[in-house]
Amino acid sequence: MRNYISIVVVALAAMFMATSCELESGTEPNPNRANQLLWNRVSDAVYQQHSHAEAVAQLNDTLIGKTYPKSLYKACELEVGENIYTLTYGTTYSSRSYRIQTDGKLLSQGGVWHLYYREGDYMEYVKMGKAVGIEGESAKFNLFIDNSEWGNTYYDHHYTAESEVEWEYDPIHECRSVKYNTFKGESTDSWKTPDYVIAFDLVEPMLLRSSIEQGKVHILYQDLVDYTKREVMVQIANKIVTFATPKLE
């Protein structure tokens, strides 16, 4: 009898091992996955804001006669009117285009330049933000962008952001070195009633060249359905991103 039971047990174990298999792979345990998702959204808003800040800086430098290597100039068109200068720029991989229209004053004279957006050729340019110069400061301005009505180019989320921008030409890297002394914003899903909001705020100034090189950002995530929150502090040093321990409420 014992032999029979042994044979049955061994046979069942062999059958189990022969037929069991993996149908779908799992995911790796990553305590920072949620933090990384939040930072991806915030950094996407930062890069969007940065593309407009660079275009404003480029127009300003062009108007005051500064010249740079050709690689620094983005693909754009400049129209010179009577005290009104218009720089049209867009992305080569999207049907969207943007326009900066000055009021005839340089940023260092306190000029207020408006930023516009257009989708394809069938839409009129609509206002999406403004850059306000600071008198006496030749390379500083405040930039406000609100693309909440049209969403992001690639992702189904939109944002509003306000920043204080300072820039200079970096001859070593042959690029603009842009420093954000302040940077506040919100991001959420577009095309529907928001069910979450991400608010972000600089704790330490942020430096960008081709990518974010340093800075410290406080991110607050609020779930509007479950009424839960999540905070994370993102530290960037030498392009390396680290996260502080998140708090869940």
Next chain:
Amino acid sequence: MKQLKTTLLALVALFVVQGVVAQTREKSVVRTDSTTVITIVKTKPQYSDFVPKHDIRIGVGTMSLVTSFALDEVGCVDPIPNFRHDIAVGDSYLTPRMFIGNYTLSYTYQNRRWLQYGGKAVFGASTRWRKEANTGKKIENQSYYCLSIMPSVRFNWFYREKVQLYSTVSIGVVTDFEEAYPWGDLTLFGCSFGRKFFGFAEFGLGTAGWLRGGIGYRFNAVKK
């Protein structure tokens, strides 16, 4: 190809016919007086020796098409990406989805050499867990289960005490514990080897998987 088919059919026919006409010889000796001995040899067909049997089996099979719908989310459309959901589960991870096999328990009653009838139950499962990333604690069970119960009929087209070849038809109900729908199982080719305690291997279609194997036990229904 035609010749091969003809040869195979001839072989099968030979086995079947041999089984049918197999005979036993029975010899008895009758003494009449001191000088005369009469030996009577009777020849009778082997089939009259057949004793009805109970047949119980347990086995396991590979994944089948019907169980893949229940256990592997085949045919399911990927959900629309949802950032809020991704954040909510961001502190957890998923274990791999594992298929543990289709397990079969069957019983049949054999009152003819060529016929068995009874029923079987097949249970299959795939397991998956969502666990916390920091502690590894289980927080959500994402396993799937599938159960089918079917009456079945088995046809033994080659019968010997120690080796049998057969085909089986089963029709019943399969459920993933949320919905139930009629389905069936077909053993196209099955082979059992052993007398009382035996093993079997099958190739078929349906809920039990396309390749199955297991062990079983058969015992006489009526004592001789």
